[in-house]
Amino acid sequence: MKISGVKGMNDVLPAEVARWHEMEAVARDVFALHGYREVRTPVVEPAQLFARGVGEATDIVNKEMYVFEDKGEELLALRPEGTAGTVRAFIEHGAYVEGPQKWFYMGPMFRRERPQKGRYRQFHQIGCEAFGVAEPFVDAEQIALLDGYLARLGVRAELRLNTVGDASCRPAYLADLKAWLTGRKAELCPDCNDRIERNPLRVLDCKTPSCQPVLEQAPRLLERLCEGCAAHFAQVKAGLEALGVAYRVDPRLVRGLDYYVRTAYEFTSDALGSQSAVAGGGRYDRLVETLGGPPTPGIGFALGEERLAMILEKAGRAPQERRPAVFFISADAAGALEALRRAAALRREGIACELDPRGGKFKAQFKQAERVGARYAVVLGENEVRSGEAKLKDMQSREETPVALDALAARLRG
Ligand code: ATP
Ligand code: MG
Numbered sequence: 001m002k003i004s005g006v007k008g009m010n011d012v013l014p015a016e017v018a019r020w021h022e023m024e025a026v027a028r029d030v031f032a033l034h035g036y037r038e039v040r041t042p043v044v045e046p047a048q049l050f051a052r053g054v055g056e057a058t059d060i061v062n063k064e065m066y067v068f069e070d071k072g073e074e075l076l077a078l079r080p081e082g083t084a085g086t087v088r089a090f091i092e093h094g095a096y097v098e099g100p101q102k103w104f105y106m107g108p109m110f111r112r113e114r115p116q117k118g119r120y121r122q123f124h125q126i127g128c129e130a131f132g133v134a135e136p137f138v139d140a141e142q143i144a145l146l147d148g149y150l151a152r153l154g155v156r157a158e159l160r161l162n163t164v165g166d167a168s169c170r171p172a173y174l175a176d177l178k179a180w181l182t183g184r185k186a187e188l189c190p191d192c193n194d195r196i197e198r199n200p201l202r203v204l205d206c207k208t209p210s211c212q213p214v215l216e217q218a219p220r221l222l223e224r225l226c227e228g229c230a231a232h233f234a235q236v237k238a239g240l241e242a243l244g245v246a247y248r249v250d251p252r253l254v255r256g257l258d259y260y261v262r263t264a265y266e267f268t269s270d271a272l273g274s275q276s277a278v279a280g281g282g283r284y285d286r287l288v289e290t291l292g293g294p295p296t297p298g299i300g301f302a303l304g305e306e307r308l309a310m311i312l313e314k315a316g317r318a319p320q321e322r323r324p325a326v327f328f329i330s331a332d333a334a335g336a337l338e339a340l341r342r343a344a345a346l347r348r349e350g351i352a353c354e355l356d357p358r359g360g361k362f363k364a365q366f367k368q369a370e371r372v373g374a375r376y377a378v379v380l381g382e383n384e385v386r387s388g389e390a391k392l393k394d395m396q397s398r399e400e401t402p403v404a405l406d407a408l409a410a411r412l413r414g
Contacts, residue, residue, distance in 0.1 A: 053084030140239025331381030
């Protein structure tokens, strides 16, 4: 009986993995340049962590989380996102006593969503969190980091920026927004109607086409920011301008939870179709406290690796797999043994090489050399073993040049 994988949970096959290595290697490099250090937390956490850390009012916790009981003990969940676990670890290990910290993570996340292009049930995120700094330049620096990361991968994405205010300017606005939305209820989709009471800010983020003309007219927080939030937003923008990062202010971009304050941002790409966001982030100055830590401001983002891979693929960037420098072809039993030995020796020197352990016809072995993309082929048989000399065949030009087997490593490196 054939068993298929779980719907919405994908295999990344070897031919595609090189792209993932590139996304992750560039991330590690760019993050290290900015002082972000990696944290690895479990994929399973107490379900309670997400209820509090992501919010009961969110779709993620409300209907998308994989929750299970651990043999009559506490309720556990597969993590739907990375921030809550990172913050838990930050608090649990008392990392805050050392002052501001910049951490990053990468790994699988799980949400029971309706699988479609760019939306899966297991997907992968790369995320950054900066703890301990409330000042706006850390926002600008983090956004620029993400912008620079995407640029290094050759990705052009649009940065949309907004502010969601804070406890001094948001409540009055929310009350007005709720009243305004209630008045337009009939024109809004069922999802919006659901959210008006629970999470009115999220209504602004609705993507349903028929809601757009209505929501365009909704009252805007941007025009009613308190002094502190207005100054913060101005400084974030000034920082981005100083760093040469282009942005578009989008007054309807939101993060729908109470502990999110001020800066909210998203990078979107046309290459993605309707799931257009490749990464999203925001400031969460009250999250650490909400999860039981000392008051610690923070800002973070998460990027979807599947979506980034899609953009790279669309742009025609072929994943760069390491190809063998040489493929040993054996002519007889003595040659096969020599091939085994020589290949091991080259690999110890850091040179990638291959051989066909099945031996067999020359033609088949050469075909194999071609298929794996070897740069050169070397035929080994009794004669070559005896003389210590062989021919190095350039697989592209078909040109053959003599080479001493002991000098092979030097030749291939040169
Ligand atoms: P969306 O509006 O697309 O649902 P989101 O607001 O749920 O995104 P976040 O929770 O902020 O997304 O996650 C950050 C990034 O992770 C997204 O921008 C996206 O690239 C990626 N992402 C989120 N959910 C999925 C998913 N189900 N499958 C693949 N990637 C995802
Ligand atoms: Mg979502």
